[in-house]
Amino acid sequence: MSDFEPNIVAFLCNWCAYAGADLAGTSRLIYPANVKPIRVMCSGRVDPVFVLEALKKGADGVLIAGCHPGDCHYQSGNYKANRRVILLKELLQQLNINPRRVRFEYVSASEGQKFANVVKEFVEEIKEIGPNPLRGEQ
Amino acid sequence: MSSENKGKLKFAFYWAASCGGCEIAVLDINEKILEVVEHVDILFWPVAMDTKYSDVEAMDDESLDVCFFNGAIRTSENEHMAKLLRKKAKILVAFGSCAADGCIPGLANVSNREEIFDVAYVDNPSTDNPGKVTPKTKTRVSEGELTLPEFYDTVKTLDQVVDVDYYIPGCPPPTKLISQAIDAIVENKLPPKGSVLAPLKSVCDECPRERSEKKIKEIKRVYEVENVDPNVCLLEQGIICMGPATRGGCGAACLDANMPCTGCGGPTPNSFDQGAKMLSALASVLGVENEENMSEEEIRKLVDQVKDPLGTFYRYTLPRSLINRRVIKK
Ligand code: FES
Numbered sequence: 211m212s213d214f215e216p217n218i219v220a221f222l223c224n225w226c227a228y229a230g231a232d233l234a235g236t237s238r239l240i241y242p243a244n245v246k247p248i249r250v251m252c253s254g255r256v257d258p259v260f261v262l263e264a265l266k267k268g269a270d271g272v273l274i275a276g277c278h279p280g281d282c283h284y285q286s287g288n289y290k291a292n293r294r295v296i297l298l299k300e301l302l303q304q305l306n307i308n309p310r311r312v313r314f315e316y317v318s319a320s321e322g323q324k325f326a327n328v329v330k331e332f333v334e335e336i337k338e339i340g341p342n343p344l345r346g347e348q
Numbered sequence: 349m350s351s352e353n354k355g356k357l358k359f360a361f362y363w364a365a366s367c368g369g370c371e372i373a374v375l376d377i378n379e380k381i382l383e384v385v386e387h388v389d390i391l392f393w394p395v396a397m398d399t400k401y402s403d404v405e406a407m408d409d410e411s412l413d414v415c416f417f418n419g420a421i422r423t424s425e426n427e428h429m430a431k432l433l434r435k436k437a438k439i440l441v442a443f444g445s446c447a448a449d450g451c452i453p454g455l456a457n458v459s460n461r462e463e464i465f466d467v468a469y470v471d472n473p474s475t476d477n478p479g480k481v482t483p484k485t486k487t488r489v490s491e492g493e494l495t496l497p498e499f500y501d502t503v504k505t506l507d508q509v510v511d512v513d514y515y516i517p518g519c520p521p522p523t524k525l526i527s528q529a530i531d532a533i534v535e536n537k538l539p540p541k542g543s544v545l546a547p548l549k550s551v552c553d554e555c556p557r558e559r560s561e562k563k564i565k566e567i568k569r570v571y572e573v574e575n576v577d578p579n580v581c582l583l584e585q586g587i588i589c590m591g592p593a594t595r596g597g598c599g600a601a602c603l604d605a606n607m608p609c610t611g612c613g614g615p616t617p618n619s620f621d622q623g624a625k626m627l628s629a630l631a632s633v634l635g636v637e638n639e640e641n642m643s644e645e646e647i648r649k650l651v652d653q654v655k656d657p658l659g660t661f662y663r664y665t666l667p668r669s670l671i672n673r674r675v676i677k678k
Contacts, residue, residue: 258624262670280640289639294631296651301627304458304658306675343675 216270216336220245220329221260223253225283226318227275233322241326242333245273252276253314254287258298261312265302268345271311271336275328278316288316308339357413357534360392360404361443362433364419364426365453365503370444371395371418373520377527387534404432412437414533416516420446420453420667421504424485425497434510439538441529441545445519447506448544449614449622450667452519455659457666457673460501501676505668515544519612519664522598546597550616551609555591555600557581562633567653570608582608583633588660593619593626612664621670623661630654 222228228249234241250256253276261272274295276288292314299309313332317325363371375381391412392399415437421427434440445451456464465482469475487494506512516525529545532538539545552559559581568586576582582589582603590611591603602609615622635642635650642650654660662669 258628259619259621259670262621262624266670286636286639289636290632293634293647293651294628296648297627297631297654297657300651300654301623301657301661304656304674305671306677307671343677344671 214337214341216244216333216341217268218245218271218273218329218332218336219264219269220247220273220275221250221253221256222247222317223255223276223282223287224249224251226277226281227253227315227325229319230275230317230321230325233319234326235322237322239322239326241329244333244336245329252282252284252287253291254282254284256291256294258294261295261298265307265311265342266344266347268342268347269311270339270342270345271313271332273313273315273328273332275315275317275325278318281318307343310335310339311342356389357387358411359388359390360412360415360433360437361390361395362392362415362417362419362429363395364417364429364447364506365422366419366444366446367452368395369520370446373444373518373523373526374416376523377530378523380527380530384530388530401429401432404436407436409435410438414439414441416441416443417447417506418443418520420450421500421506421509422453422456423497423499427504427509428497430506430510439513439533440506440510441514441516442506442512443516444521445517445612445614445664447512448515448517448668449665450503450505450672451612451664454503454505454665454667455663456503458658459674460676461499465499502673503667508667513541514538515546515614517544517546517595517612517614518598522601524599525597544595544614544617546595546613548617549596551591551594551596551598551600551603551613552581554596554598555581555603557603560584563636564630564634565637566650567634569655576606578606583630588630588654590622590626590661590663592629593622593661610663611661614665614668620668622665623658623669626661627657 222231231247253274256274264272274291276291282288295314302309315328392404415433442448446453469482470477470480483496485496485498516529525546558579562584564586566586587608589608591609594609594611595613595616597613619625
């Protein structure tokens with residue numbers, strides 16, 4: 211499946227990860243265009259429902275990125291998000307959806323390079339896993 | 349309402365993929381049933397009366413005032429009856445968790461027909477079936493052709509096959525909700541179509557236990573807890589209680605019996621995915637203390653204490669949830 215281009219939804223927190231993605235852009239770093247960023251105020255705002263909905267609607271991968279530990283602008287949203295993703299992955303496993311389709315990362319506002327790397331890596335990983343089996347079901 | 353026979357409301361009760369508990373719940377309204385029969389004529393009720401499907405087929409469309417339909421849709425027979433009763437009844441009520449949310453039969457959505465038949469008819473210690481015979485929709489015998497309803501791969505809720513007017517949640521619905529629903533029907537005081545005939549609040553709102561800021565250090569299964577404090581929130585004592593994500597109306601009856609809520613009331617009004625809501629709530633309060641110093645490994649260990657997230661969070665609602673079944677690779 212060489213022509214498979216993953217469709218990835220990325221929930222990025224306003225204060226760190228989104229700014230990091232912005233920096234990747236303004237620094238003209240090159241990374242795959244498979245990611246559709248959605249800005250949220252905090253990674254803690256990402257309800258597991260958002261992730262399930264994205265997968266149901268055919269997203270091949272979902273990236274959630276927030277501030278580094280200790281840096282969340284709402285103090286603990288990133289810790290919550292991390293735990294939710296870990297638990298959600300267990301659920302996905304039971305639903306026979308590859309848990310690697312969901313990924314949580316810490317990206318600070320100064321880590322444009324890290325953001326670009328994470329996206330590159332994730333796109334490769336999803337290419338390896340293949341298209342979301344729920345794609346085109348609706 | 350006139351007490352003459354022809355002025356009485358015409359009712360039907362039906363069961364699809366269910367356990368029979370909902371039928372008993374109807375009788376649990378006790379002496380109120382006498383009041384009910386004053387206002388109501390029951391024309392079809394397979395569990396209690398000798399009526400046939402052909403009797404329903406012979407009825408004029410919309411000649412039934414109300415049909416209380418319990419049970420999920422797992423066979424073509426269930427679906428056929430749902431469509432038939434939808435046509436014959438002015439008001440169709442999804443009665444109980446199976447019809448409304450899919451409930452326990454809906455947990456079969458982690459599997460499919462082939463696997464279920466295999467366990468039920470072939471591969472189990474008490475079955476001797478060398479020919480591996482499983483139910484077929486059509487079987488030829490010398491006398492002719494025998495037929496059986498088709499068994500579906502995926503269990504559905506009632507509203508996934510027909511239009512539903514009202515929902516009464518619960519496994520089974522609490523008698524109070526049943527009485528209130530019957531009163532509303534008889535007095536012609538039903539809320540707008542599509543309403544769930546239950547309170548808007550969660551089980552926690554009806555629970556008398558003391559709550560403080562929730563921070564759970566570890567999760568325990570019911571049998572692992574020694575001294576449960578009967579006055580304190582069970583979730584705070586480390587026992588998974590679905591109360592925060594579950595619609596009330598039961599008066600927190602399980603909590604009253606010192607058992608956690610398992611979620612039979614279905615999702616609260618503003619959430620349509622009960623499991624995701626509970627997953628989110630639990631992950632938010634678990635391991636909050638000292639979270640800034642916890643390693644990924646420690647967090648993982650903690651989260652791993654939730655055994656069977658699907659069966660815990662979606663026990664009653666898998667068929668109606670965002671992802672309504674285990675994905676089967678084609
Ligand atoms: S503000 Fe960035 S994770 Fe909370």
